[in-house]
Amino acid sequence: MRFERIFAWAGGAAFIASLAVLATWLASLGQPHPVGGWRPVAFDAVLFVVFAAHHSLLARASVQDAMRKVCPDRLLRTVYVWTASVLLILVCWFWQPIGGQVYLITGWRTLVHTVVALAGLLLIVLSVRAIDALELAGIRKSHGVSNLQIVGPYRLVRHPLYLGWMLIVFAPANMTGDRLFFAAISSAYLIVAIPWEERSLEAAYGAAYAAYKRLVRSRVIPYVY
Numbered sequence: 001m002r003f004e005r006i007f008a009w010a011g012g013a014a015f016i017a018s019l020a021v022l023a024t025w026l027a028s029l030g031q032p033h034p035v036g037g038w039r040p041v042a043f044d045a046v047l048f049v050v051f052a053a054h055h056s057l058l059a060r061a062s063v064q065d066a067m068r069k070v071c072p073d074r075l076l077r078t079v080y081v082w083t084a085s086v087l088l089i090l091v092c093w094f095w096q097p098i099g100g101q102v103y104l105i106t107g108w109r110t111l112v113h114t115v116v117a118l119a120g121l122l123l124i125v126l127s128v129r130a131i132d133a134l135e136l137a138g139i140r141k142s143h144g145v146s147n148l149q150i151v152g153p154y155r156l157v158r159h160p161l162y163l164g165w166m167l168i169v170f171a172p173a174n175m176t177g178d179r180l181f182f183a184a185i186s187s188a189y190l191i192v193a194i195p196w197e198e199r200s201l202e203a204a205y206g207a208a209y210a211a212y213k214r215l216v217r218s219r220v221i222p223y224v225y
Helices: 002-028 038-058 061-067 073-094 107-130 160-169 177-205 207-215
Strands: 101-104 174-176
Touching (some): 038 073, 038 177, 101 177, 177 207
Antiparallel strands (some): 101 174
């Protein structure tokens, strides 16, 4: 049990480290690069798909059942966090510069972009507070159905974490080709993955989640999707 606790807390540390790497990397994407053509676009797309495939596969009940044959159920979330953290760092590390400048906004208008980014960050913070940060990081085991949250930002949309992410990645006043491509591909993945995620949530929470869907109609973009 002591090893499992160390493994879980180390996974939480890896999760935090991956977020720090991501934040630093996103800032670095604002550096100018010459246009690299389609080769880096294709490479980065494959790189991100590998990362995204992990999220999709390990979230499937059939895959989790297979993993339980070699991994205790109580460590499944920790293994998921470890894998996601390492893959996210690899995406940042191996990303090939796409280059190009989409737009560069200066002056007082940058304040608008800053406000949008801060709104996205606040939405993410409030969303994590409404659930359990330790559970999200794989340190604390899920408590099951009682964990269904329909308060705070979860009254606005069913996936406020995703909305916060989209606000942040599309907010930069200095929008380079790399920033735009990463914002587009990561947001597209989230939108495509939502129906599969919600099927898993319906299987886990049953009628409670069905009632929540009737209460909050928008999935991620208010009054749009």
